[in-house]
Amino acid sequence: MVAIRPVQASDLSAISALDARLTGTAKPNYWRDMLAPDRHFLVAETDKGTLAGFIAGEIRVWEFGQPPAGWVFAIQIEPGLRLKGVGTKLFESIVARFKAEGVTRVRTLVDRKDHLILSFFRAQGMVAGPSLQLDKDLS
Amino acid sequence: MKLQTATRLGLYAVLELARDPERTLSSADLAERFSVSNHHLAKVLRTLSAAGLVRGGRGASGGYRFTGNRRRVTLMDIVALFEPAPGSRAKEPGEDTDIGSALQRVLTEVDEIAEATLRSISLETMLKPTRDR
Numbered sequence: 513m514v515a516i517r518p519v520q521a522s523d524l525s526a527i528s529a530l531d532a533r534l535t536g537t538a539k540p541n542y543w544r545d546m547l548a549p550d551r552h553f554l555v556a557e558t559d560k561g562t563l564a565g566f567i568a569g570e571i572r573v574w575e576f577g578q579p580p581a582g583w584v585f586a587i588q589i590e591p592g593l594r595l596k597g598v599g600t601k602l603f604e605s606i607v608a609r610f611k612a613e614g615v616t617r618v619r620t621l622v623d624r625k626d627h628l629i630l631s632f633f634r635a636q637g638m639v640a641g642p643s644l645q646l647d648k649d650l651s
Numbered sequence: 652m653k654l655q656t657a658t659r660l661g662l663y664a665v666l667e668l669a670r671d672p673e674r675t676l677s678s679a680d681l682a683e684r685f686s687v688s689n690h691h692l693a694k695v696l697r698t699l700s701a702a703g704l705v706r707g708g709r710g711a712s713g714g715y716r717f718t719g720n721r722r723r724v725t726l727m728d729i730v731a732l733f734e735p736a737p738g739s740r741a742k743e744p745g746e747d748t749d750i751g752s753a754l755q756r757v758l759t760e761v762d763e764i765a766e767a768t769l770r771s772i773s774l775e776t777m778l779k780p781t782r783d784r
Binding site for chain 2: 595624625627630631633634635637640
């Protein structure tokens, strides 16, 4: 059983450590900047008070010419606690916050080779959005 | 995106059987449900059975039931049983020209997006009521 609550500065080291473990890249400054008041940054906490996962996003207005929408930037779940509904609880919580602010769409951007996270968002009912991401190698 | 008939029948059969893994349906039941050829569907079911996705009973009245994992099996797992694997197709005439290879890059991009989409959708996700998707 996990509880969902807004992040606190004291959660950052555990968040940064979980993310670094899962992605192989430590980015403490990125997570610290995510504490900005306009961000929706939530954590899932086990009944023992440890970090089970987190989700971060914000509402972006006219981003890429699109009407206001909630964007999910990141979601990570402690591997040992996956497939227990923690991600779904986090996703539903951030969506509830987006809706409370009046937006009617939620978006994210996913690496198309990351089948795990793609499947997770699909299972939440997300489908291909109206935009196509384009990319160019500048090296 | 155009799927081969066998692929479409494979998807129909697996999804219908996975809807209720306790239920057994014959090839004829499934063929009637989707208005498709029973002969063709029986062949498709044998492929699905060899892949461990369904198990067929013996005899004329023997039916099939789903034996996979709804949360783990994706649409791509079924598509891959019937469609040529990416990269395994024969080279088309003209592909070695600059226009041919530029066109091939675009087609590969389209294939990669299609594969990512099919791989991201589990049977469980497909079978959720439409209002939840």
